[in-house]
Amino acid sequence: MRDFVPCLGHHAVRVAGSACSGSSISSERPPQSTVSCCYRAALSTHNELLNKVTWHKNNRDTSVLVVIEENPGAGVSDPRGTTCQLLMRKKGSQSFAIGNSEFALHWDISAATYGAGAEPTRDFYLVMMADKVFVLLLGDMWREFIKKFEDKVLVAASSMYSRREQVFGATLYSTKAQFHDGGKDHEIMVRCKGDETDAKDAELYVCVDRKRLLHVKRVMWNFRGNQTIFVDGSAIDVLWDVHDWWFRGSPSGATFMFRARSALASRPWSEEELAKRASQFTLLIQAFKSK
Template identity: 60%
Template sequence: MLSKSLPAEKPFFHSNPSLPPPPPPPHSTMRDMVACFSDHAVRVAESSCSGSFASSLTSPPLTANKNTASSSYKATLSTRKQLLVNLIWHRTNTGDASVLVAVEENSSAKRDGQCQVLRKKKGNRPFPAGNSACTLFWDFSAAKYAGAAPEPVKDYYLVVLADDELVLLVGDTCRDFIKSKFERKPRVAEFSMYRRAEQVFGVTHHSTKARFCSGGREHEVMIRCKGDESDAASAELYVCVDRKRLINVRRVSWNFRGNQTIYVDGSPIDVLWNVHDWWFRGSPSGGGAATFVFRTRSNMDSRLWSEEELAKGTSQFTLLIQASKNR
């Protein structure tokens, strides 16, 4: 059940309309937070994807000039071993699609793991990840996409098998694949998504779906970000969940950064936004990105989460959306 949003907590945006908007602080919370997600993204995509990789690769990436979506999962095997699995979906202007799958052991001191770039429509691939023997199975040959979205929406599967246990099942045809592939269904490990990141270009309106807690229902999250410094009268900046407007930002010239707590299914969700570059640097010809971050909070007594908490990979769910005016 959705309820009314709370007043902004510890706001860090300018709020006096009689003064000109201040320049952005050199090390703002929002900038540091976004850097925590994206510093290593391009290097991951361009690397050879062999050997060990740093723990920072588990951060949801933002890759330039592509519609990109990434999902990060934690899986717990029957042996209580934990694996981290990242799926990074790319789709170019020409319609070419690919996915990078990265697997590592959460308990490994060196964070050894492997990442695999899947460009073929169908196949399987064995590989080691730390001390785990993994195999990827995938089939995108009949996959359906929604417009230019990088991630398929139906008629596909991507399965990760580790130490003879299914640690990730993505896609609507996983069940059929498992029935045809295995005489006896392997054990399914406990797994859940803990991060989701999306980067889109050339839009002022973006809609996605998110499940903010394990076992909870899926919600539609919609963001509207329209206007710039030269056309303040037509500015629109708001956030809806299940088509109900929960955040409405006015006077964007001053409130280009902020945070607010909303309730979804009775649980507090912290929402942070930064539209400075979209508002002041964005134009029809180039530049400008708006960033929104959603993160569940365990209870209202805990403080507003920080970028340091993000880096620790806590159990709370995080959704990051970055929208750019053009490519």
């Protein structure tokens, strides 16, 4: 399935966490999960800054990858200008330059608490500055961190415009998403009932805030499709593709996409809209079978 909302970038800083205790080591690929969030920040120079933060977690370790693209509207950056640095500390700072801009990345995931997914839930911060302006503020501890700065703190307007979650072995999966800036966090649950041995009776459910809004019967014949649901009065287009989950072996998977429809969009999944960096929030969930 094509990645409908790419978050491209050529400058990356990778932060590696420590191994998790009590995990058994297997010769097979360990169960893992990945969450990628794309953020857009408006700079005072009227340029746009796109940041992609990818949290990765498996049985042995956790890591986070930060990708930065400055002023994407000006054209595609030269990939030969890529910078990538592996930082072994779970707490630290890193300064670097991209073009004419100076960046500083500060993080502390040393005591981070994790839930079922790859993204930490509390007790951490990850912040980034571009030319002394904060362009990324993540975690529940960033406010305490920026109190250390004596000068007036400048914060750029920013928002998350896409989120991609990759999980292994899940037939029942739940997450949270905010479809509009400043809106409510909604609990989204996707459930696949049945398997390849009984695909004719397989069913697919999508619930938002524990209310079933989508029910696909006879998945054997309806393994791909799209439907519009309404959340808080706004249209959310839902696309699913579960063909490979039922009809192919491991590591095939299923794809679910949720996209807040623009008030100006007359139909879902418009090629014109998808060709751009989405102005409306998009959630992509990819579930893969474990070996």
